[in-house]
Amino acid sequence: MKILVAVKRVVDFNVKVRVKADNTGVETANVKMSMNPFDEIAVEAAVRLKEAGAATEIVAVSCGVQACQETLRTALAIGADRAILVETSEELQPLAVAKLLKAICQKESPQLVILGKQAIDDDANQTGQMLAALLGWPQATFASKIELAGQGAKVTREVDGGLETVSIKLPAVITTDLRLNEPRYVTLPNIMKAKKKTLEALKPEALGVDVAPRLATLKVVEPAKRKAGIKVADAKALVDKLRNDAKVI
Ligand code: AMP
DSSP: OEEEEEOOEEEOTTSOOOBOTTSSSBOOTTOOEEEOHHHHHHHHHHHHHHHTTSOSEEEEEEEESTTHHHHHHHHHHHTOSEEEEEEOOSOOOHHHHHHHHHHHHHHHOOSEEEEESOOTTTOOOOHHHHHHHHHTOOEEEEEEEEEEETTEEEEEEEETTEEEEEEEESSEEEEEOGGGOOOOOOOHHHHHHHHTSOEEEEOGGGGTOOOOOSSOOOOOOOOOOOOOOOOOSSHHHHHHIIIIISOOO
16 A cells, blocks of 8 residues: 655744745745654654554655755655655645645555644645545545455544544555654664655646646735733632623623
């Protein structure tokens, strides 16, 4: 069974993001970039399925600028077998990425596509769902457990207030939640081995996909600064403030 994993290059989760001076977006110049954390979980899930004998090949795919090659090399170092970069300097929105991934799926015929539940830069939480819809495949989002059985998969999903277990037929799309696994550390020997693995690059035009943005960002602003708090002398003063100043009780 072949598994396709989508990995996005995003601002590292440890970086304090800053809004660009002209309010057109977030500053990415000279900022540390890494693989989207949910996508690391997706690669780890695929590698564990391969280690368990349930998968035979893992193909990592990233869409974006040439530097996404680094993200793909990380996926290869975790254990993906080969990588595909869909290279473009256009701003990619979830629908465009879903269309690109659909075209790759038609070329590669994977049985399973694993994506992160959301990218931590724009928090869209759309690509996996759109991909499943475009392909007409079943989807199981926010997975915290994946079990393959026969022609299908049993997926435990994190939903409000509990866990939901669903059964889906393959081929299917799964998106990962935080508790699915803890990705392994990438070792130096594996980084070296990853350099020798195949990384194919192609352009969106070669896949026949128009990636032009469908939404225009009007502006991006910093959240309002929180006002400093105050200390009250006792519970009576607190109740008084809540009742008369904040008017919340
Ligand atoms: P989003 O819908 O933007 O929150 O992204 C959800 C998931 O879709 C991510 O965790 C990735 O697995 C995948 N994805 C989004 N954008 C890209 C991209 N440019 N390249 C590869 N995968 C992507």
